[in-house]
Amino acid sequence: MKRSPFAPDSLPELPPLKGVRLAAAEAGIRYKNRKDVLLVLLPEGTAAAGVLTQSRTRSAPVEWCAAQLGHGRARALVVNSGNANAFTGMRGKEAVETTVRMAAQAAGCAAQEVFVASTGVIGEPLDAGKFAGVLDRLAGEAREDGFADAARAIMTTDTFAKLAARTAEIGGVTVTLNGIAKGSGMIAPDMATMLGFLFTDAPVGRSALQALLARHTATTFNAITVDGDTSTSDTLLLFATGTATERGAPRIETADDPRLADFSRALHDLMHELALAIIKDGEGVSKIMTIHVEGAETDAAARRIALSIANSPLVKTAVAGGDANWGRVVMAVGKAGEAADRDRLVIWFGDILVAKDGMRAPDYSEAAASEHVRGREIVIRTDVGTGGPGRATVWGCDLTPEYIAINADYRS
Amino acid sequence: MKRSPFAPDSLPELPPLKGVRLAAAEAGIRYKNRKDVLLVLLPEGTAAAGVLTQSRTRSAPVEWCAAQLGHGRARALVVNSGNANAFTGMRGKEAVETTVRMAAQAAGCAAQEVFVASTGVIGEPLDAGKFAGVLDRLAGEAREDGFADAARAIMTTDTFAKLAARTAEIGGVTVTLNGIAKGSGMIAPDMATMLGFLFTDAPVGRSALQALLARHTATTFNAITVDGDTSTSDTLLLFATGTATERGAPRIETADDPRLADFSRALHDLMHELALAIIKDGEGVSKIMTIHVEGAETDAAARRIALSIANSPLVKTAVAGGDANWGRVVMAVGKAGEAADRDRLVIWFGDILVAKDGMRAPDYSEAAASEHVRGREIVIRTDVGTGGPGRATVWGCDLTPEYIAINADYRS
Numbered sequence: 008m009k010r011s012p013f014a015p016d017s018l019p020e021l022p023p024l025k026g027v028r029l030a031a032a033e034a035g036i037r038y039k040n041r042k043d044v045l046l047v048l049l050p051e052g053t054a055a056a057g058v059l060t061q062s063r064t065r066s067a068p069v070e071w072c073a074a075q076l077g078h079g080r081a082r083a084l085v086v087n088s089g090n091a092n093a094f095t096g097m098r099g100k101e102a103v104e105t106t107v108r109m110a111a112q113a114a115g116c117a118a119q120e121v122f123v124a125s126t127g128v129i130g131e132p133l134d135a136g137k138f139a140g141v142l143d144r145l146a147g148e149a150r151e152d153g154f155a156d157a158a159r160a161i162m163t164t165d166t167f168a169k170l171a172a173r174t175a176e177i178g179g180v181t182v183t184l185n186g187i188a189k190g191s192g193m194i195a196p197d198m199a200t201m202l203g204f205l206f207t208d209a210p211v212g213r214s215a216l217q218a219l220l221a222r223h224t225a226t227t228f229n230a231i232t233v234d235g236d237t238s239t240s241d242t243l244l245l246f247a248t249g250t251a252t253e254r255g256a257p258r259i260e261t262a263d264d265p266r267l268a269d270f271s272r273a274l275h276d277l278m279h280e281l282a283l284a285i286i287k288d289g290e291g292v293s294k295i296m297t298i299h300v301e302g303a304e305t306d307a308a309a310r311r312i313a314l315s316i317a318n319s320p321l322v323k324t325a326v327a328g329g330d331a332n333w334g335r336v337v338m339a340v341g342k343a344g345e346a347a348d349r350d351r352l353v354i355w356f357g358d359i360l361v362a363k364d365g366m367r368a369p370d371y372s373e374a375a376a377s378e379h380v381r382g383r384e385i386v387i388r389t390d391v392g393t394g395g396p397g398r399a400t401v402w403g404c405d406l407t408p409e410y411i412a413i414n415a416d417y418r419s
Numbered sequence: 420m421k422r423s424p425f426a427p428d429s430l431p432e433l434p435p436l437k438g439v440r441l442a443a444a445e446a447g448i449r450y451k452n453r454k455d456v457l458l459v460l461l462p463e464g465t466a467a468a469g470v471l472t473q474s475r476t477r478s479a480p481v482e483w484c485a486a487q488l489g490h491g492r493a494r495a496l497v498v499n500s501g502n503a504n505a506f507t508g509m510r511g512k513e514a515v516e517t518t519v520r521m522a523a524q525a526a527g528c529a530a531q532e533v534f535v536a537s538t539g540v541i542g543e544p545l546d547a548g549k550f551a552g553v554l555d556r557l558a559g560e561a562r563e564d565g566f567a568d569a570a571r572a573i574m575t576t577d578t579f580a581k582l583a584a585r586t587a588e589i590g591g592v593t594v595t596l597n598g599i600a601k602g603s604g605m606i607a608p609d610m611a612t613m614l615g616f617l618f619t620d621a622p623v624g625r626s627a628l629q630a631l632l633a634r635h636t637a638t639t640f641n642a643i644t645v646d647g648d649t650s651t652s653d654t655l656l657l658f659a660t661g662t663a664t665e666r667g668a669p670r671i672e673t674a675d676d677p678r679l680a681d682f683s684r685a686l687h688d689l690m691h692e693l694a695l696a697i698i699k700d701g702e703g704v705s706k707i708m709t710i711h712v713e714g715a716e717t718d719a720a721a722r723r724i725a726l727s728i729a730n731s732p733l734v735k736t737a738v739a740g741g742d743a744n745w746g747r748v749v750m751a752v753g754k755a756g757e758a759a760d761r762d763r764l765v766i767w768f769g770d771i772l773v774a775k776d777g778m779r780a781p782d783y784s785e786a787a788a789s790e791h792v793r794g795r796e797i798v799i800r801t802d803v804g805t806g807g808p809g810r811a812t813v814w815g816c817d818l819t820p821e822y823i824a825i826n827a828d829y830r831s
Contacts, residue, residue: 239753324823
């Protein structure tokens, strides 16, 4: 598979988080000569928050996580690639139960403290027996510097591993936030993205953690789309070990506590970077698009219009071809089903005004607009003219023959 | 451009309809050496019904037609290809007014009795001055056997002309229904399709005509999708001259009059054939898909699920690759936002049961399913398991590299 042109030259080094230990191995789920199972051990007292797919056909691991988020205590995370354990009926549920039982034994915790995620082919039974022995061994090998290996083990059609880190101050004490993610196709908002796992030593209570995660998901993982197809398996989990209390950080229980402001900003930045990394590795991507919509009736309306543009095959192919075809943006605004005033619509490509007052801008320059669209990072901005306060930003990518090549034979 | 593999070997001959006279010419709107303007003259007493795009950015010609459908009297139709006269502001409205004024003079009728439709590039001003003289000449040349020429003149990225005819009995008298259509990309339901024009000599009143057209649009033109992108210009018009009264056909004013049953059936069949012709000429098409959904809560829910499957890039690319990837059908059901019971979901590819009770069918044969998907006409059927009465059928096509090639440089 061709590497994304946005792939970084090297992977960032993530700092260790006390008590967060990771290891990956080859369990032979589907891939050959590639690590495909990850175990993360978490220290006692770790709080978990999560955002899961809204799909009506969600996978067995997603259902398990939803049940455990009720109590929000976590001691281990198991992730496999190659098989999504989705649409696998009773056998899927049994595979999850087998996995968490083995992981609980390896980690020395209760089964309910194990979180699981699976990604890969839908509808194939997952043979959890392949984890026998493997999880025990990983528990012995797990190390605090295992993030890069972990990010690689959860990849499917990804062409680069996705890792990022941030720091924040809480009560004068520096805390760290690390994150890994995977995702390349079957990426659409309305949930978290494929898989994302965030870790921090900040002593933040479960409900505050959940509130911050949900708030920032709306503008990060829920604001990206590769192909408008929503996965059965989307899982975004945030684990807070609280070990920074040892260094004097205060314990915080509510999301709106002003002492969390810097942590909240850092969490947003981390999520934004990982979400964008998924777009930059969108299947077959050659260009990425940022879509800003303003002047809509509500933020929700602006978001639907932005997604209508970002998911339009005709907009995406025009961008792939370097064609400043803003008429297709008009079309995509029109079909979104939200209020828009055609005769007050304004469209910019980058900084170039291409249309206003319901027609092409008087001093429109096709050459200037084309130059922007021939670049690698395309910005499309539109004021849809209702005069309302609604605005939203969404990120997407172009649609290329490589996307089709990847997906016409992904299973074979 | 590569011809669709579904293109017919020859065009059907449409029978003449008394007083319906057609002619096409080169007005040089955009294409070279191709007829791009069509004039149809209609006899006095012709009633018009229409279904128009629901886009919030609809074109000036669509707005003109919407205004004239209020009275529903028609004497002429002007259609041009190469320029959609959409998002052209006040100049677009003026171009329509110039066109209908010239056409009214040529046809000897009121401007309000002229219907117009334009298809092609969005956002470029249409120079209606190019019709000067042309429409007059066409009025002189118009003939009752001009349907094939007419169907060709309205094409844009179409690779074959779309014509069909039916007959029906009304009160023991045979009436004829002729239709032409165009459309290949920017095709999605929720309105009529790109352009379709239907003509009949049946003496059916305007409100009955409108009711029948709207009823059958739901299951024909509104049940197809090439790329999920809704045009600014979709226009479907039905003209009834009523000349069959001369041969003794009764005049009928209400859609539910039992004497209209056969006419209604014939109208549905005609619309179905033309709608399917558009799918068979979908941009870059190599395979067509029929999606049946049942067991949904309502027909509307079933339709949304069927469209979610038909528009999914991952389903469409799997079909293009001949991959029986039914896990993507599970995904598309899940993302549709409508009620579905994952653990009672049933999926068939053709006659082959591939999944039931929330997992792969026990006797599933990958070889048999693959053989079906390697064919040219793919049938996907799913019972989404709510136990409700909702059902719907939608038609679509695959997503191929040719679609991208066509749309990455359509304007240039």
